[in-house]
Amino acid sequence: MQMPEPDRGVIGRKREIIADLQEILPQESVIYDEDELRAYENDGLTAYRQIPLIVVLPETTDQVSQVLQYCHENSIKVVPRGAGTSLSGGALPLEDGIVLGLGKFNQILETDFENRCVVAQPGVTNLGITNAVEHAGFYYAPDPSSQIACSIGGNVAENSGGVHCLKYGLTTNNLLGLKVVLIDGSILEIGGKHLDSEGYDLLGLMTGSEGLLGVVTEVTVRILQKPASARAVLLGFETSEAAGDCVASVIAEGIIPGGMEMMDRPAIHAAEDFVKAGYPLDVDALLIVELDGPPVEVDHLLERVSEIAKTHGAVYNRISESDEERARFWAGRKAAFPAVGRLSPDYYCMDGTIPRNKLPHVLTRMREMSEHYGLGVVNVFHAGDGNLHPLIMYDANKPGDLEKAEEFGGDILTLCVEVGGVLTGEHGVGVEKRDLMGSMFSEIDLNQQQRVKCAFDPDSLLNPGKVFPQLHRCAELGRMHIHRGQLPFPDIPRF
Amino acid sequence: MQMPEPDRGVIGRKREIIADLQEILPQESVIYDEDELRAYENDGLTAYRQIPLIVVLPETTDQVSQVLQYCHENSIKVVPRGAGTSLSGGALPLEDGIVLGLGKFNQILETDFENRCVVAQPGVTNLGITNAVEHAGFYYAPDPSSQIACSIGGNVAENSGGVHCLKYGLTTNNLLGLKVVLIDGSILEIGGKHLDSEGYDLLGLMTGSEGLLGVVTEVTVRILQKPASARAVLLGFETSEAAGDCVASVIAEGIIPGGMEMMDRPAIHAAEDFVKAGYPLDVDALLIVELDGPPVEVDHLLERVSEIAKTHGAVYNRISESDEERARFWAGRKAAFPAVGRLSPDYYCMDGTIPRNKLPHVLTRMREMSEHYGLGVVNVFHAGDGNLHPLIMYDANKPGDLEKAEEFGGDILTLCVEVGGVLTGEHGVGVEKRDLMGSMFSEIDLNQQQRVKCAFDPDSLLNPGKVFPQLHRCAELGRMHIHRGQLPFPDIPRF
The missing domain is CATH 3.30.70.2190 (Alpha-Beta Plaits)
Structure with a gap:
């Protein structure tokens, strides 16, 4: 897994950047001490670690906007982070990047039963939404295993699922509105309490975009009545x-x-x-x-x-x-x-999805692969959705075992794609499955995905190195000509 | 309602363009005789009419790809058309543009009960999907009033709804996959029979994009068991x-x-x-x-x-x-x-959506407006969704009546936006509500929407003049520099 070369210039300007950020945020919201930074060095994909340059913890949309505008103007990379429970390394920090933590956005803003929705800040936990409405017999349906810890903003970024998504849909099927800050600091209001919206469906587009298109600062979700x-x-x-x-x-x-x-x-x-x-x-x-x-x-x-x-x-x-x-x-x-954790010193949790009727074939092939690699595999998964979570057992202290496990995992995901499935059901691509995207998408598909990225973040400052194998320069893709030092969209022409 | 100035050059080249298209398609699939073209001069928004330059009726994805590539290379505008039932003028032709009709794409390609889906060509009617699976007790849930006539491809373009969308969702909630041809002729496969997908959610983005991002040539939808x-x-x-x-x-x-x-x-x-x-x-x-x-x-x-x-x-x-x-x-x-059609010589059907708890207020205000304009209004609507369909009664033969009806309609939609709703529930923006988009979206929002358009169709050849009030040139927005005569993405760099 290769990350882009760190920007030594930015690393050298660390002191100056800290001082600048302290102009925008309260002192205690800018973290730069190495011991404190260590708390942010990984997410749920613990095999990868990197201490970030700086962590900021804003608490208003306006602060997020100012931080992003500052980073945009100074070409500083930004990794957004919810609760840090990503299993695909979606919040893995960068040596030359700022982690923008949303932990202080932890308030339920409104419960509205007549419109059957909750408006929450992105740092509220998934279960926190249900807790806010269960007195009235309602709940929020998508339920990732990490629901007591994971944040609703992170759920939006990863389009998270859970046991009940077979019947009630993924995050994207339960989301009504978002407030999003773009890399240039501009604030978008997308969707709301109403049905549908005109224009292109940016709500769908933002959901599952893994922090590459913008930073969510407000979330409106649909709630359901608990079944009888x-x-x-x-x-x-x-x-x-x-x-x-x-x-x-x-x-x-x-x-x-x-x-x-x-x-x-x-x-x-x-x-x-x-x-x-x-x-x-x-x-x-x-x-x-x-x-x-x-x-x-x-x-x-x-x-x-x-x-x-x-x-x-x-x-x-x-x-x-x-x-x-x-x-x-x-x-x-x-x-x-955790039970599998008692059987094996380490395990690697995969997340692929296949058409439901391919289950028997894929299970057989996985057993053959397990024999081939000499590594055990345990299967626990959302069968109704065709969403597999094979756990590959290995021993990190045994030289070569991790590499073998990763290769085995890659083979499983390639198999998922071969039978008409996809690389991920609900954990996202992150850094984990990035290098497999080429097996899923044609060059035409990947280029079109990249053009969408360019429409939001042409300098690729938001969560670079995640999801896509290698970033084209937007200038090459769109024949866009950026003058030295000139911002990509400094003065937007008026309608 | 102002449309962009027609391109006289393209109109002058009509003969040559016909000959070129006849190289790509069978003779009978290129329509240019004025009498025959008249069948395509309007869609369900009959107040607007325009005879197109040429109509083409391809029947394979490859033909669509070749037609679009040709139009792209020759800067010819393209208006995609399903069954022509749009109530917002989404398929209104252009004097200097080709109508790309999808009527020959009328086959059900696959019914797959184990994966609970149907793969259909875009010209299949909405009801045709249900007809193909009802023998097994299944149906396709979204049910626009026009379901015996409207096409599933058109449903995708407009994100169509219907009476049952309150419980079962709009088109976007029942769509699993698409095959889409972009303006440069490249073919994207988006989604499929499996749950979710990695990368940006282009499936969501395409749905409801009103023919401005690409042409759909294959649709995979979810089917449901009929309720007991x-x-x-x-x-x-x-x-x-x-x-x-x-x-x-x-x-x-x-x-x-x-x-x-x-x-x-x-x-x-x-x-x-x-x-x-x-x-x-x-x-x-x-x-x-x-x-x-x-x-x-x-x-x-x-x-x-x-x-x-x-x-x-x-x-x-x-x-x-x-x-x-x-x-x-x-x-x-x-x-x-039709019953209201017996009360009034003409009526104008609106389509706005409001948060459900604003219904009483909006109904009262609409009554006041009706008195102010001296035009009757009849209300029939999807109350559960907050999706209004006020029918404004007027007489097209009475001078000034249509203008008054349109102004009244504009006031209703502005009111919808004021109370936290949107301009459309299920009919789309088209040409009808295009000039009201500024009341819904901020300049920041509109620019971001336009950047997304540029990522798909930088020359704005697909359905121009629809949905957005005025198109920025992509070059201005993104500081993109297009050399004279050079295609915007002729040779895509390899990964």
Whole structure:
């Protein structure tokens, strides 16, 4: 993973930049002491670390605007950061760049039930949105595993998903409006409480753009009423292929479960050892299928799902009889990652997505690859969405093991693309999958993506080195001519 | 409504251009005879007419690519056209431009139940998608009133909605993938059958871009299982304000009806006279609320909706007792536009969206405006979404009446923006609302929108004069320097 050459000039001007930023922000909001900076050296992709030049912690949109305008005028790179839980290195700092942390944007600004939405600052946690409205029976649907920690602004940047996205959609399907600051300091208001919007859909475009197009300082999300009831069923199968076929059949019947998760044998054992979820230990694959809605609908659908499972040879079927039991079923799934941590000194969590009916084929191929590399792989994933999270087990202290794990991971993602899938479901590309983008996109696609980047950030100061394999200079792509020292859009002509 | 000055040079080269296009396409696919061209002179916004220079009817992506590449190289403007049902003039031709009609792209390419999607060519009608899958109990959710005629490609271009979008989302929420040809002839594959995608969300960006960014030649949409049952209730109120309050309360309770439509007194009477839907004639406002799902859930929710309506003073409540009766309730709603056509020689259908809780205020203000202009207004709209469709009644043969109607319409849309809404819900901006975009967007917003346009179509050859009030030259905006005669991105540098 190669990052762009750091700008020695900027590093040499560190003192001066600190002083300038202290003109914009309160003293305590500009962090430059190496010990304090270390807290920001990585995100959830801990294999990569880099101490940033400076960290700033603004608390108003106006401050963000001033910081970005300053960085723009002085050609300083900026890495936006939410809660730092990215699993793809989306918030990995740069030696010659500022980290713009949004931790102080931690207020719920408005709960509006008549328009069924919440307006929040980007540093509010995902669960914080639900906490603000659950007294009235509402919740915010997308639920990443990290939901107690991850920020709603980070969710927008990564278009985060979760167990319930099968039925309720990803972040982009639950987002209504954004306030965004562009690299030149200008402030865009995108969308709002209303349905749809005229003009190009910048709301969609910003979502999942991984901090490369702008910095979000306000988020309006849709909330939903909690379902009247929910029950889950554990379905055990003798092969992962049979479980995969069952998933495809449930969907083909038109049933959309609240969640439909799959675990393979190693995952089942690891989770059961760890939290005693009540999983069967003599099956090769386990599905957890949750149905939600009015009790009578839930009962009816559970019956249909059980029948479908039977035709696919399910050897185990247990329906939760209480909310406690349902919570226990999920506890195993949610503890699967740490549980795998007990099996192996290190693991590498992948995130690819495939068309649902390709599950059996991909699972078989992954098993062959595991033998080829001599590294174990544990599968825990959002089966209903076709969103895989293979955990590759390795030992970082064993020379060459990490490299082997990364190669194995690359092969898995390449396979996902081969069968008509994509490199990521919900973790983003970041630095992790950047160098694989060429396997997914044609040159035409990548150039068009880059033209969009140029329309927002022509100098590539926002989160450079992430998502795209190598940045074209906008000037080359668009035959744009930038005069030395002249800003790319200093005085915008009036309409 | 001012359009850009036509390019006399292009008009003068008409013969030569016809010959060139006949090299790319079969003879019969290049239309240039004035009588035949007249069939394309307007779309659903019939107040505006313009005979195009030439119409081409390609039938493969490759042909579209060659046509666009030719137009790009020869600076010829292109207006893409689906079924021509746009109500905002999105497919209004240009005197100096080619209309690229997609009527020959009329095949369903694939129905895939395991991945719950349909792959279709853009000229397939909206209802054609449902027709292709209903034998298996599935349907395509967004349902514009024009669904028997409008094309799925046009739905993508306008991000079309419909009665059921309250619960099931607009086109953008039901779209999975696109094949798009850019103005330089390059072909992009965006999204697919899988969940989400890496890179910037070009799928979202293309949706609703009104033919200004590219030409869609293949569409992959999500299909849904038909709900187990559906019932509708008619709720009558003594004032539109009370009905508006009731809508806000239903939503605030967390209930999401399949559809929630509102009609005011003139609309009720016109529809009842026309189709005998069984509407009460002594109320000022009527809500049609449809609940769908398992029968027991539907019954329960109908009861809750009725209770809420009662607290808002509903004076009429009738629940459909059969599918025939439910169909009759809807027949009135669906016939409301032609029914108004019997009341007034002409009417002008508006399309603004407001936050749901602003309904009562906006309805009152509209009544005041109606008195001020001396023109009647009939309201039939998607109340649950806050998507208004006021029909302004006028007489085109009465001098000054059309201008008054347009001014009245402009005032309504400006009011929508004032209360935090937007200029369009589902009809698009087109030429109709183009000059109002400045009331919605700041200069910063508009410039950023234009930068996005420049990233796709720097010479502004695709559907110029639509959506945006006046186009900046990309060169000015981005300090882009285009040499005379040199193409904006002729040789794309390799990664």
